[in-house]
Amino acid sequence: MNESAQGINRRRFLNWAVHGLGATALTSLLRAGEAGVLRPHLTPKAKRAINICLVGGYSQIDSFDYKPELTKFHGKTPPGKKPEPFFGRVGLLRKNDWSFRQRGQSGLWVSELFPHLAKVADELTVVRSMYSDTSNHTPALFMSNSGFQTNGFPSLGGWLSYGLGNASDSLPAFVVIP
Numbered sequence: 001m002n003e004s005a006q007g008i009n010r011r012r013f014l015n016w017a018v019h020g021l022g023a024t025a026l027t028s029l030l031r032a033g034e035a036g037v038l039r040p041h042l043t044p045k046a047k048r049a050i051n052i053c054l055v056g057g058y059s060q061i062d063s064f065d066y067k068p069e070l071t072k073f074h075g076k077t078p079p080g081k082k083p084e085p086f087f088g089r090v091g092l093l094r095k096n097d098w099s100f101r102q103r104g105q106s107g108l109w110v111s112e113l114f115p116h117l118a119k120v121a122d123e124l125t126v127v128r129s130m131y132s133d134t135s136n137h138t139p140a141l142f143m144s145n146s147g148f149q150t151n152g153f154p155s156l157g158g159w160l161s162y163g164l165g166n167a168s169d170s171l172p173a174f175v176v177i178p
Contacts, residue, residue, distance in 0.1 A: 044164045051156055055141055058113065064126045066100040066109035090135075 061067060073079070074095040098111045104121035117124070132140040132149070139149035146153040154162075161173030 042163065046164065049160050049164070051160075053141070053145065055137065061096060062098055062113060063111050064109060064124075065128070066111075067096065071095040 061070070070093055073093045075092050078090065078093055096111075098113055100109045100111055101118070102108065103110045103118040106122050108121040108124065108126065110118040110121055130144055132143040134140050134143070134149060142151055142153075143149050145155045155176075157174030157176065164173075166173040
């Protein structure tokens with residue numbers, strides 16, 4: 001009679017289970033040693049990316065987003081489509097409080113608030129293609145980091161770690177500091 005017909009005792013079952021788990025772990029360790037660092041599916045052009053999202057920081061209108069038309073419409077109601085009201089009302093337009101100058105060979109408009117940063121204007125990347133239909137900061141923040149106005153979707157850090165990979169098994173690919 002074979003063992004399967006008789007059944008197996010607990011000691012033999014645990015012995016097989018431990019050997020099976022050990023073999024599985026050994027296989028994983030051997031594969032990790034051969035492969036070294038896992039390579040991303042696409043060869044990235046960048047090695048690192050730093051995204052600084054200053055919620056509550058300087059307004060775009062006070063930093064790099066020069067809007068000369070605001071001076072003309074200062075104190076007036078915004079023309080055209082009315083934005084979603086924030087706390088029940090839409091405010092009046094307001095001109096820039098700071099003067100702007102074009103800096104560097106790129107001609108980047110930089111506010112007088114950043115005299116030292118203006119010296120390296122050609123080394124900066126300013127993203128102006130993002131917008132949100134909401135004037136509420138939280139959904140707008142979700143939109144800028146994930147493309148959706150609600151939470152629960154992969155953020156920019158998630159996509160960057162997916163594309164660039166992780167340089168270390170002991171450190172996370174990206175962090176968020178609230």
